[in-house]
Amino acid sequence: MAPSPPRGLAIWSVALWTILLAFIATTASALDESQAGIIDWHHRWIGTPKMSANVRNVRGSNTVYVATDKNVVASVKAKSGELLWRQVLREDEPVHAIRTHAGHVVALTGTKDFHVRLLDAKTGQPHWDFTPSGEGSSEFGQAVTTTKEDGHLIVLNEGAHVRKLNSKSGIQIWHWKAQAGSPTTYFSVLEANGFAGSEDVIYVLGLQRGIAAYSLEVVALESATGKYIKTFNIKSKIDTITDVLTLGGGTPHKAGYVAWLEQDYLKVLTLGTEKTTQSTLKIIISHVPAFEQLQAPLAFVDLGLPEGYTEFLLAGTVGEYNDAKAAVLLNIDASGKADIVYDFGERTGFSAWSATTLPGTEEVVVLRAYRDDPEVAVLEVVNTKERKITLEQQIPLDFDKFAHFTFASLELYNKGQGIQTRAYFSTLDGSFHAFSDVEFESWYREESLAYAKDVEIVDLPERKLWTQDVDETGHVKSAKNESIVAHYIERLTSHVLQLKDLPAFMLSYANPSSLFTRAPVAVPYSEVEIGVNKTIQPLYRDQFGLRKILIFSTEKGKIVAVDSANKGQIIWSRLFSMGHDIKNVVVVRHANVRLPPVLAVIAQTEDGGNNKVIRMYRIDALTGKDYESGNFFFPAAAWIPAGYLSAFKLPLEDPEEKTQVLCLVDDRMHITTFPTTDAVEQAFKALSDDFYFTLESKVGAKEINGYKAIVSAETDRMDVEPTWNIPFPAGEEIFENNVVYTFWSEGETSTSAKGYQAVSLELYESDTRNQRTKSDTFSSFTAEKPHVIAQSFPFSQAPSAIGVTTTKAGISAKDILFGLSRHTIMAVNHRFLDPRRPTAAPTALEKEEMLIPYSPIPDDARLYLSYNLEVANVKKIVTSPTLLESTTVVVAFGQDVFVTRHAPSKTFDILNEDFSKAQLMLTMVALVVVLFITKPMVVKKELKELWY
């Protein structure tokens, strides 16, 4: 051993210790609590509200209860749009009606089952759940009303069963049933004025099927006992259920009415009698100037007024191009006849209607929401007693994002001396809005994301590139016409200016948590956009490429770009006009020097003659605007007169715009490339000899079809030819040489367990080791079959989606991501789904490979990427690699949107979050100081040793 000063060595070994400290990685397999909500975000969507209810209160209600076409009943905070609670119902459980009762919410839901539930106003938990055995629901046969005296519920279901339910306990008080095989379908129940001999009456309204039309039938039941009293058969000819309205009633002391449209007449029946009045529609039309240009028959509009009110609306389409609506408000007078109250006039576009009463009075106030301008919409509030417009409010509502109104709900309340207005409305794109005349209480929820059907993930440009094009003030520079010197000076000054950020950068560098974009805690309700003025962070890539733009295409024809960081802030959205069925969104150019990323949106529409048309739009992924390049061959919009079959990118790049060439296959079996320049077509034709592709057939049973491209030299046409097809199981995930799918197993024999099974297949070129096929690729167009190893594993959960992690170089392990019907996302390492997992005692070779002995897939809540969040109805899981090999961005959507980061092999390429750079620096400094102090001491000691 070399004699060295022991003290010095000790110091150096301590230094080495400290360096080693940096490499101590804690093995974190799951999420730890402090990361929850920081590396991930979750948007809870409810879908587009189609009905609403609120507790009537003169001072305004705090919440609005809504039912949506996504089968959700939810409570939304009136002032902020925050979701307070929601009940996500089954997919086969639509909501028929909601209403408030005794401060809580009554909901009628179901198809093959029928449920009446009293949901708690604060939590949404059912107080009781009434489900009649052996009964279901029918399309229009569900209704609910309350009895004035005892406050119980009268419920109708399946168009045949009427029950009185105790509203406190949900216990049935009585049950009346239509005779089996009755030709009458009942659609409404109402408590109203009785008739001689029977004062306490519930009327059940039904339509009796006749030869050509329906006729009205009214059954009177005793409210206390449900005893049958009498049937009124009213001579009438009604075409559809929407031609009938129930009005009035609500108490045993008020008359109830039924209004219906019969050919050229508006007829009104007073319940409890057979007295019918009629008004000629022509006369009504002649009294209303706006109906002069009526293009279609008049129809009823449901104003959503509670029982007791007799106001109703008749509306019709007017205008030269059927582009406007006119409406008239009618009321029923004491004689049971309908009278015109107010003419709403003609307004462009669609109108959405809602009515309520002035707080503390019985005066009916009607809201009409419409738009006649691409930028603004109008809310018009009419007091029907004073017969005048009390509010005409313009609200900014971009047509290219929201289009027309589909639903509206009005609420008026007292505040101080005045009356405040609050209006809730849904728009055609699916989003839900609230307008309030109180500042900062208007909001909107981008509910179109609840209908997301696909996502395309776009990488952002680097900041360096961004700063080259944009100066300090954020203005886009004219990059051209600058000399090199001028450019250099500008660069230098901008760098000098950037120096001011240095201290902050140093601080952030010392703080490892800056690696994780910590969202400001002050923004708890990220899914809500309040107001319209919001600042969007400059769009550039972060250090590790974790920030991306998620481009969601929705069933509603809207495209929404969401920031994967910043709690999922919406960057831009764009609604393609009505009838656009978005089929595919493809990134044709990634972020490039000076060139923004470009998306191709491929949609199918119909032209005026109901012929299918494929439309393609090129849009700038950073702004959502049309991408106009000025080049004739690259228009911002293009179309093909045929139906859509497929669209995919070709392994070709056009030399002019540096975009990837897109291949569109239409239902005529033609191929169109985009762009259609000569150079591109030649390149494609050269490729077409080996050009095969597969398509999933979604009609009927799932099937995969193989196609081959045929290029005819004579006609210069490019066609496709089907080559083969195979049936395929639904809900699978294919990656590398693996296939994973799940199914519900009823068990082959009585002893085999029932439950979900996850099946894993591994495909090899041969069953002999190292035997390869001659070709580079294993083609599904050749006769060779792969060697398949398969194994199934009991799986504890019902999966709704399967995905797999993807990393930059594919070095990290792969996790299979399961979207579960319990509204969560589970990550299972591929090792658990390895079909070679030994079922017997593992051999030495298997031990060496570290194969886990066969077992069911573990059900451990720590594998849930979404921990205890309710990520509703995950339909798809898409992952995208980042610049970090270890980490992948996971996007799960379907109804909710959940985005997180996942590292299947742990974050081996970044320092642990606990690692303190400051501590390391301090230690180093301390060591240097110690060295300087001890050096003279050692020198002195050695000198002393020499001296003596």
Add this chain to the structure above:
Amino acid sequence: MKSIFSRPIAVLTVAVVALLSLSSSASAADFSGFVVGYGENAHPRDLSGETRVVLSGGQFSSMITKEGKFRFTNVPEGTYLLEVKSTQYTYPTVKVTLAGKETKANLVSLGFDWSNNDNPLQLPLTLVPRGPTSFFIPREGFKISSLFANPMMLMMGFSVLMLFVMPKMMASMDAEQMGEIQGMQEDMQMPSFEMPDISATLAKFSTGASTSSSPQIASGKKKQ
């Protein structure tokens, strides 16, 4: 396992427990039961409104009322897997057998034999959670002990220790032992670190005495 199911749940507000009500038709039955929260004073009201009880992976599902009651209607005869989907607690899975008037419930685990009728449960079914679900791993903070558990650290520590201990050990040894060790070291190092010297090797080979001398001494020492 059985004990937690027979534990009386006093907190249940409903004293009258609705027994399995069989509807008039024999082929389809109703099935109901209760879910309770965790802990001694758990009230079903504390359960999240998102909680669902499902049969056979979601063919039937039911919400939980404020009393903790769940109910399935129109369930055809057969055997079903009953699970509670809760974001708060972990519940056991139950095999439910509906056969005419006879209804049975047995505790089952994932992947087990379905015909096994062990662990029968009392009816009406009352599901008690096994415990709160843990979604997170505890954060591993900085610990001195974890620092020393590192093998690199142990090696380093050992070498540093030897740095101080070795000179003292050397000092305490007598001259004879020192010589022996040095001799051993030289022997060990000879073949490995130097190029073989042919003449020396041959000389050693011919005499044969000197090479075997030190092992002999060493073995002799041990015998003493």
